[in-house]
Amino acid sequence: MSDPRVGLTVTHRRYVPYAHAHYCGSLVDGAYTLGLFGDVATELAIRADGDEGLLAGYSAVSFLAPVQAGDVLEASCEVVRVGRRSRELRCWAEVVARADPARGPSAARVLDPPLRVVEATATLVVPAADADITNG
Template identity: 85%
Template sequence: MTVTHRRYVPYAHAHYGGSLVDGAYTLGLFGDVATEVAIRGDGDEGLLAGYSEVSFLGPVQAGDVLEASCEVVRVGRRSRELRCWADVVARAEPERGPSAARVLAEPLRVVTAVATLVVPGAPEQVTVR
């Protein structure tokens, strides 16, 4: 199962020069996507317990449109291993004007991670549709 959320990165989240956004912003998006994975697969919000791997591959900037995705790669009795990634699909172009932006021809992969999602033991599993 793969789940994807798309989110605009507001300028209020820029903390660094060049309108850069901290890495925790994207990790928070992974948490939201993992919650949907747990709801769809287990009928419970579960808990994103941790990351075994995180790679920051490029900048996330205010004005970006991000796609954050998680794919279930391993299912245990009470845990799920997730492969997560975030792509910039649109980016602001302030050099063209204060509200200028463009959709990227190809998504730009900016973060990857491997996460562990824990779900409570349940008497029956929910069927994914």
């Protein structure tokens, strides 16, 4: 029988502020999106296991397109495998709206379809279900 946590998906949406642009063209470093995956994985662990868990690492990360200041970025993680203390996650991020300065200083547009910018496979670790975390 399949674990009911498999398929559980959590999504966060965040505006990427200009303060996070580090490169020409208002580009944002890849670590910004990986940080979002950490936040999403934390909520996913709380929902799946009642504990914040720890995003232990990535076995694969693909940066597919640039993230820019002024983007509205949607980051998602889905449980694809459940072990005794580990969860394998499929993570992805998409730009759902983007600044459009050619039309004006505050202009922006919704991207339809969204632009996939990062994909990753991550491992989340949670305490053993039988551990009594209140006694150390």
